[in-house]
Amino acid sequence: MAKDKRTAFFISDGTGLTVEAIGHSLLAQFRDQQVEQVTIPYVDSAEKLQLVLKRIEQAAVESGLQPIIITSIVSNEIRRQLHQSSALMLDVFENYLTPLANLFGRDPAQSVNVSHGIADDRRYSERIEAVHFAMDNDDGRRVREFDRADLILVGVSRSGKTPTCLYLALQFGLRAANYPITEEDMDSTTLPKILRPYRHKLFGLTIDPERLMSIRQERRANSRYASLEQCEFEVRQVEQMLRRAQIPCLNATQLSVEELATRLMSQAGIERRIG
Amino acid sequence: MAKDKRTAFFISDGTGLTVEAIGHSLLAQFRDQQVEQVTIPYVDSAEKLQLVLKRIEQAAVESGLQPIIITSIVSNEIRRQLHQSSALMLDVFENYLTPLANLFGRDPAQSVNVSHGIADDRRYSERIEAVHFAMDNDDGRRVREFDRADLILVGVSRSGKTPTCLYLALQFGLRAANYPITEEDMDSTTLPKILRPYRHKLFGLTIDPERLMSIRQERRANSRYASLEQCEFEVRQVEQMLRRAQIPCLNATQLSVEELATRLMSQAGIERRIG
The missing domain is CATH 3.40.50 (Rossmann fold)
Known part of the structure; x- marks a missing residue:
C-alpha cells in the first residue's frame, strides 16, 4: 500500500472476476485519480474476513485516505461486517437482489457466488x-x-x-x-x-x-x-x-x-x- | 423469445462482458426461474437504441412477462430512454458513480465504458x-x-x-x-x-x-x-x-x-x- 494512494478492494466469495470488472469500469470514470486496485477472491469464512478487514484498516492508516470496497459477497453476515469497516462500501448485490426478488416473488438463494462455476x-x-x-x-x-x-x-x-x-x-x-x-x-x-x-x-x-x-x-x-x-x-x-x-x-x-x-x-x- | 419465458437483457455501450457477468451472478441467485439471457453490446447510438427498445417491447408482448434490463450504459440520454421502457431496469452504474464522485470530489468522465479497452x-x-x-x-x-x-x-x-x-x-x-x-x-x-x-x-x-x-x-x-x-x-x-x-x-x-x-x-x- 503506497502512501498518499487510495486503495480500492474488490472483494468476492468467488473468483472475484465479476466484481473486479465492475470496479475497473467504475474507476475508469475517474481516470485522473491514483487508486491502487486489489482483488481479494474466495473470502468465504470468518477467518479470511478478519485478515481482509485488517488489510483495509492498514490501507486507511498508511495512506491517510478512505479506502473503497466493491463487493459481491452473498453472505449477509460477511457483508454486515464489511459495512462496519471505515471504507466506502459499494455493494454490488444489495441494490439489485431486492427488486429481482420482488419480480420473481421469492427470496434469493444466498448461495455463494457461482457466476464462474463449472455450470454443466x-x-x-x-x-x-x-x-x-x-x-x-x-x-x-x-x-x-x-x-x-x-x-x-x-x-x-x-x-x-x-x-x-x-x-x-x-x-x-x-x-x-x-x-x-x-x-x-x-x-x-x-x-x-x-x-x-x-x-x-x-x-x-x-x-x-x-x-x-x-x-x-x-x-x-x-x-x-x-x-x-x-x-x-x-x-x-x-x-x-x-x-x-x-x-x-x-x-x-x-x-x-x-x-x-x-x-x-x-x-x-x-x-x-x-x- | 420463447412464450412464457422472461427475458433479461444485458445492455452495454462496450463489450457487454461486465454487465453480462453481473447479470449471470444475480440470476444465479434465482436458479429455479426460467430466464432467457440476451447480451446486447455496443449500444452507442440513438439508432441502435431504437432497435433495442423494440426488441424489449417485443419480448414483453410475446412472453406476457416483464423483461429485465441490466445495464452499464454511461450516456445519460440513453439511460433515460431505457428507463422509459416497460422492463425492470437495474442500472449498474447509477448507484455507484455518485458516491465515488463525492469521494473523489469530481464528476465522472461520462466516457463510454472502457473496462475492456486496450489500456496501454x-x-x-x-x-x-x-x-x-x-x-x-x-x-x-x-x-x-x-x-x-x-x-x-x-x-x-x-x-x-x-x-x-x-x-x-x-x-x-x-x-x-x-x-x-x-x-x-x-x-x-x-x-x-x-x-x-x-x-x-x-x-x-x-x-x-x-x-x-x-x-x-x-x-x-x-x-x-x-x-x-x-x-x-x-x-x-x-x-x-x-x-x-x-x-x-x-x-x-x-x-x-x-x-x-x-x-x-x-x-x-x-x-x-x-x-
Whole structure:
C-alpha cells in the first residue's frame, strides 16, 4: 500500500472476476485519480474476513485516505461486517437482489457466488473442445479442419489473430481457426486458393503498420520482418485482398482482445455456443 | 423469445462482458426461474437504441412477462430512454458513480465504458507474450523455456491444464507452461527428472477418475486411454507423485477454468502481471 494512494478492494466469495470488472469500469470514470486496485477472491469464512478487514484498516492508516470496497459477497453476515469497516462500501448485490426478488416473488438463494462455476458438463466440453480446436488450427496449421470452424480469422502475422481465437474459444465456446496471410500469398491480391471454399466463414483483422512494426520489433528486433517498409507492404496487400473479396474486417490497432472478439461476433452475426 | 419465458437483457455501450457477468451472478441467485439471457453490446447510438427498445417491447408482448434490463450504459440520454421502457431496469452504474464522485470530489468522465479497452501498450504486449508462451509451452513441448515460466502445471492428460494456462495468460498475463505426466513417467512415483529443477514453480491438477473418463471418452471413445481402469491408475500414480514431492495441488473436477486459475494463484501466492 503506497502512501498518499487510495486503495480500492474488490472483494468476492468467488473468483472475484465479476466484481473486479465492475470496479475497473467504475474507476475508469475517474481516470485522473491514483487508486491502487486489489482483488481479494474466495473470502468465504470468518477467518479470511478478519485478515481482509485488517488489510483495509492498514490501507486507511498508511495512506491517510478512505479506502473503497466493491463487493459481491452473498453472505449477509460477511457483508454486515464489511459495512462496519471505515471504507466506502459499494455493494454490488444489495441494490439489485431486492427488486429481482420482488419480480420473481421469492427470496434469493444466498448461495455463494457461482457466476464462474463449472455450470454443466456440456458447457465444459464445448469450451475445452473449442480451446483445443483453436490450438490445433492456429497459424493455418490444419486447413483440413476448416469445415468444422465457426469462423476463420485471416490477417498478417501478429495482427492479433491467435489471442482473439483463444478468447473466442474460452469465453464463447466458438471454434475459431486462423490463417496467416504470408508473403507468398501476397503476389496477387486475390484470396489464397485454400481459403476460397470458406469465404463465408472468413473475417479479416488489419492493423496500422506503425503498431504492427512495434509489436514485431519486440519479437525480432531490427529484422526485415519488423521493418516499417515490410509492415506497410503486408498491410496494404492484405487490406486490398480483403476488400476485393468483400471479407468483413476490423482494425485491431486500438482494440483489446475482448473488443475484437465481441465486435466481430456482433458484426458477423455469430452467436456464442456457451455463455 | 420463447412464450412464457422472461427475458433479461444485458445492455452495454462496450463489450457487454461486465454487465453480462453481473447479470449471470444475480440470476444465479434465482436458479429455479426460467430466464432467457440476451447480451446486447455496443449500444452507442440513438439508432441502435431504437432497435433495442423494440426488441424489449417485443419480448414483453410475446412472453406476457416483464423483461429485465441490466445495464452499464454511461450516456445519460440513453439511460433515460431505457428507463422509459416497460422492463425492470437495474442500472449498474447509477448507484455507484455518485458516491465515488463525492469521494473523489469530481464528476465522472461520462466516457463510454472502457473496462475492456486496450489500456496501454505494455499491457497488450505482456498479454500477447503470455499467450504465445502458453501455446509454445503446451504439453511439455519446450522444456527449455521453463526458466522463463511463472508457473508450470502438471497432471494427467485432459485434466484441464491447457485451458487453464491459456486463461492465466489472457486474463492475468502470466506465463504458464504445462507438462503432462505420461505413462512413462509413472513407473515410479518420483517427480520426472526434467521437472526437478523447477519444483518451486510446479502446481498440480488432479481430477476424479470418473470425470476424466467421461472427458477422454469424448476424445477417443472406447480406447484404453479412456477406460476407467486406466484413468484410475493414472490419477492414483500422479496424486502419489505430487504428494511425495509436496507439490501444491487442486482437484479440477468441480471447478471451471476461471476458478482453477484464480484459486491456484491464490493458493500459490502468484501475482498477476496485468489486470
